[in-house]
Amino acid sequence: MKTKAAILWETGQPWSVEEIELDPPLENEVLVRIEAAGMCHSDDHVRLGDGYAALPTIGGHEGAGVIEQVGPGITDLAVGDHVVFSFTPACGRCRWCVNGRSNLCDYGQFLMEGSMISGGYRAHARGRDVGTLSLVGTFAERTVVHETSVIRVDPELPFEVACLLGCGVPTGWGSAVNIGRVQPGDTVVVVGIGGIGANAVQGALLCGAQNVVAVDPVPFKLEQAKLLGATHTAASMEEALPLVTDLTRGVMAEVGVCTIGVVEGRMIQPFVNLVSKGGRAVLTGMARNVDDKPVLGLQMFSLFEKSLLGTVYGGCNPRSDIPRLGALYKAGRLRLDELVTRTYALDEINQGYADMLAGKNIRGVIVNSF
Incomplete structure (x- = not known):
């Protein structure tokens, strides 16, 4: 399918919002329609070359959306589920996950490589394969991710605040x-x-x-x-x-x-x-x-x-802590609405980061309109 995404082609350049071709999910993968994505400073580190990432890449590691398609082998996620992306995958099987430290999951070795955990790329633009930052690439309208990178959440959580549960809030x-x-x-x-x-x-x-x-x-x-x-x-x-x-x-x-x-x-x-x-x-x-x-x-x-x-990740275990933080928000014990200073369209991403660097935002959030 064709969709839009913000791509970093070269270090030091602005995000380029353009059309991409997105492949369907393969085994143990899901296609997610992204409703909201938080603009974290870490993505700007990558843009400036302060942190390594294989380029070109679709930016964004904080987001929330709705599953639109599931690949073979998916058993505990379904079309229509509301999910938050976890910028660190949690496999549930490696030494760190089974010891309650899934923020250090061994799948983290793939975070900045761009390709999928199971190999290859699902996004393509300008005749090239395009990676996804932190295995999720939330600066897009849609993305394909491995099942270990999404956490099902309460559908009553507003997307604009749910997206923050994938990085800034738990960290x-x-x-x-x-x-x-x-x-x-x-x-x-x-x-x-x-x-x-x-x-x-x-x-x-x-x-x-x-x-x-x-x-x-x-x-x-x-x-x-x-x-x-x-x-x-x-x-x-x-x-x-x-x-x-x-x-x-x-x-x-x-x-x-x-x-x-x-x-x-x-x-x-x-x-x-x-x-x-x-x-x-x-x-x-x-x-x-x-x-x-x-x-x-x-x-x-x-x-x-x-x-x-x-x-x-603040030592958090995404599969347990993301739903827990969402529950604290619903109970009025954790204030999340106040964190969202301003929302932006995907096409306004570079303005959003200019505002962040100028100290105008606690968190800017990209909201997609479908």
Whole structure:
């Protein structure tokens, strides 16, 4: 079939929205009509070449839609199911999945290769095969994906917020809940209030944090953080340091979560300075792939028994946590509508990313009209 998608042909170039030819699903694959797709900073990392991806590729790894066709071998998904894409597949069989760490599923080795898990390509344009970013390629009207990359969700969830459950919400929420292990009464500092940091704020609050300090240079984002429950705000880590010192009588924060859009090695020390002895500093934001020199005073880091923890997907298990987060939203315990600052048509994708980089959006969402 013919459909539209946003393709990255060359590093550093804008997204090209054009017609593609999409093959039907093969064994263990499904065809999904994409209703909404979130615009995450990670896709811009790929566009700029900060992260590797085989080109050309259809961008997007955050999305929600409806299954329109199933391939042979599909037993637990059906036409009409509402699904959220998981940017990391979950096979349910590898060592990591069976140990409850499906965010590290071995199928992740295929994420940036572009081709399908079972081999080959289903999308084609300009006479060439076109890959799909993170095995999903949600910047499109339709896509074919492996069954391990979709999670069935409650059909009552609005697509505009359901799409965020595939990346930004679980990554931020899990950074505080699963990796940071926030406890009731803790002080938590969240550095960077975008689509991920906003949910780290919410995760900390759901765990019972006493103080949640949101740090961002953009006043609009700090206002949104307060709307989501942040108790204090600061424009920079340097400004946050005396604030956290005063709030905790010098103890500092039990947990820090760094979700800056582009993390740099020089930022590590001021980030870790915000965390207490025995505290946990969670590094969630992405760095450029050439940045391999973090600045960290090792002696005090060791003597104060601090932990610097990396994470992908916030340590979430997509098959259990995506429906759970959807249920929290329906129960009024997780605020998702407030995360969607503006919606865009697929043809407006480059404007959406310009707005994100200008600090205008917590999350921009592409909404398809059929």
